[in-house]
Amino acid sequence: MASPPPESPIRILITVKQRHPQIWKEAWEQPEKMISRVLKYLKYDNLVSLNEKYDTSDCRFIAVDRWDPVVFIVFDLFNTQYNHLDAHLEGKNELPVRVVRISQGDNSYLIKASEAQHIKYLSDEVRNLHESHGWEEGVPFRIDHHNGAYPTYYHPRALPKSKGHREKRIHQNHSLSPMTTYVALLRGINVGGRRKVLMADLRELLSSLELDHVRTYLQSGNAVFTASEPLGEIHTCVDKAISERFFNDIPIFLRSGEDVDALIKENPFVSECDSLPKSVHVIFLSSSPEAEKVKELDSYATREEKIVAYGEHLFVHFPNGYGKSKLTPTVVERILGVSTTARNWQTIMALQSMMEDDA
Structure with missing residues (x-):
């Protein structure tokens, strides 16, 4: 009845x-x-x-x-x-x-x-x-x-769990939570034919974690998605899933849309970006560096290269090209004592544009 x-x-x-x-x-x-x-x-x-x-x-x-x-x-x-x-x-x-x-x-x-x-x-x-x-x-x-x-x-992840619904890989703890757009940056993949990760496989993996609107940019490991959980919870889950599926030593750098907007607002090399956006790089850091250690990096920079620290990031202007600089990832990580990954300004702006699609 x-x-x-x-x-x-x-x-x-x-x-x-x-x-x-x-x-x-x-x-x-x-x-x-x-x-x-x-x-x-x-x-x-x-x-x-x-x-x-x-x-x-x-x-x-x-x-x-x-x-x-x-x-x-x-x-x-x-x-x-x-x-x-x-x-x-x-x-x-x-x-x-x-x-x-x-x-x-x-x-x-x-x-x-x-x-x-x-x-x-x-x-x-x-x-x-x-x-x-x-x-x-x-x-x-x-x-x-x-x-x-x-x-x-x-947004499916902003809904409360159905009664008796299976546990998610990322848990939902609140109803109708606001959705946040994130970008995940993977370090050191698809370089010289080593540590190969197909972007289709990365999208599939992130979607399987119930993350929404998953997209990737280029082959260097840039993924944009939305979720209702806080950054720390997302980072832990994504890091674990990538370690299990691909390689167990791929550093993951996660930033929210607000983080990226603030980063762009603080750019000290606006004119340089306007003339040659690939000459300016943002180096993402796993934690904020000590000021004295940032100064130590200056000894490896040429007279034309400039370094500006901002939170868990370094803005670096490479007028003669990133590949010719002595500020290599190995040097930066050794001196600062943190993990890093770098993206040029053209990539940063492309990622911001993708994230604005979710606003």
Whole structure:
């Protein structure tokens, strides 16, 4: 017997990740089947049969949206106020949401549902879908962003765990936490054919840790992603995963978007960057150096080379080229007593641009 209608309408968001390829494909090609499974799981299976259209106030199919990492299916229950003609307006479609995750078990589908909560990302996206599809086209909307970027429905890691949900590699300790954009810099990979790490493999690994919107830049080990956990927790988990998957001695340098913005603001070599951005490098340090040790580095610099310390970073201007300098990573690490990795200013600005996409 089905549950009685709730006191207020509710929206259901089904998510199926691509790492479950069979049901990911089914979610896109036969979303009604997924809706039927979820209705049964939520004990509302008598609302409609599979042969009926999901287009009444009892159960209205809103959209199916396919992206590389995930397929989203959105439908409403008991939303008697829905009107296609004004669903694009501010203040409309702001319903409490239950997020339902479907994954592949040994012999069956595994379904986990969160408690109802307000998710502004989803409300905004439903309005945007109605806006972009105009007046004539009604629901359900079918949007194929296969091979596109991660959508803005919601940040999966900012949701509380479903009851009985498996423990994550990175734990969620708070509900609807603000998302932070991070950049992870790996040192010493893909140099001269040694310590090879494919960027596709790195993206796959970081995504498996439930980090969001994972992207990489160049082959030198630069990854941008979003997460709700603090920097220290992320660093510990990423460092452990990379050690287990690739090499156990790859230093990882993690910075937030705010850290990178502050770094750019403090740049003492603005004019040099404008004329030749690759001549200015930022050396990332595992800890802040002692002032006396930074001064000691000056003895290895040429007259034209300039060093400026800022927190856990060194700004260095190499007018004659980084490769010709005596300020090698070995020298810097020996004198300062810290681990390092360096990126030129062109790379820094490219990474900031990627991080701004998440702002």
